[in-house]
Amino acid sequence: MQEVRTVFITGASSGIGASCAKLFAQEGKYRLLLCARRIEKLILLQDELLTINPSLQIHVFQLDVKNSDEVKESIASLPEEWKKIDVLINNAGLSQGLDPIQNGDLGDWDRMIDTNIKGLLYVSKAVIPFIQKSNNGHIINIGSIAGKEVYANGNVYCATKHAVDALNKAMRIDLLKDGIKVTAINPGMVETEFSEVRFHGDKERAKAVYDGLSALTPLDIAEIISFVLSRPAHVNINDLLVMPTAQASGSIVQRK
């Protein structure tokens, strides 16, 4: 019988994280450990996932990855049966603002750096000891096209995703002796709550980002992650850049 792997997804309350959870629930090969700040959304998602797969083993909990003490305590106090983790998907992340660097907002900068870089580090440090117990360990870091190139006004968000790119490479080296696979998935435009968060809740401005083109869907990314996880033990996909057909670079898009 196929081994059931435990997958921990950060930022599972919407977008790419929630879509991965739904796909994995359908596939029936995984136990799911899900966190985000909006626990009410995770509880609704848990109900939906149990409708998709009534025998799914799932544990959801509230976590702000920016808070190092909270990360350490929540992960250390997970129920014993959830302390063997096979797969960590470092997905929690956000962009805030899209302004020239001289006009940037310090609060926006702090939130991006604290979530996308420091949060990813806090969670990874806390979870790696559990992954080291697995004989099938895998860390998937959600980077971005913004970690491969820089676009106008993307300054600090791009810097955080360049840091994810570097940390992804560093983790692969440091975890080599443990046999833990490390993969970066770097998407271009994916239609999620991402732009609404970037524009501080301005729904009209967020919607305009995707006007006249077919952006990637969160399911497109979830399917790619499922493929990456399904490779045989001796195969690792190190780094993957995936764009909508209508997007050639961080800032060059073809609209109808």
Ligand code: NDP
């Ligand atoms: P969403 O805004 O839909 O989802 C982001 C998720 O991250 C939410 O579940 C949110 O949950 C969670 N999150 C944010 N901050 C924290 C925090 N401090 N602690 C815990 N969870 C947090 O956007 P996406 O699904 O698009 O984003 C997922 C990842 O994909 C991000 O890392 C993003 O940078 C990356 N990405 C997105 C692209 C896009 O175009 N959409 C393209 C390339 C990369 P909650 O608010 O409940 O805490």
Ligand code: 8X3
């Ligand atoms: C999110 C995609 O193009 O805004 O990482 O950088 S983009």
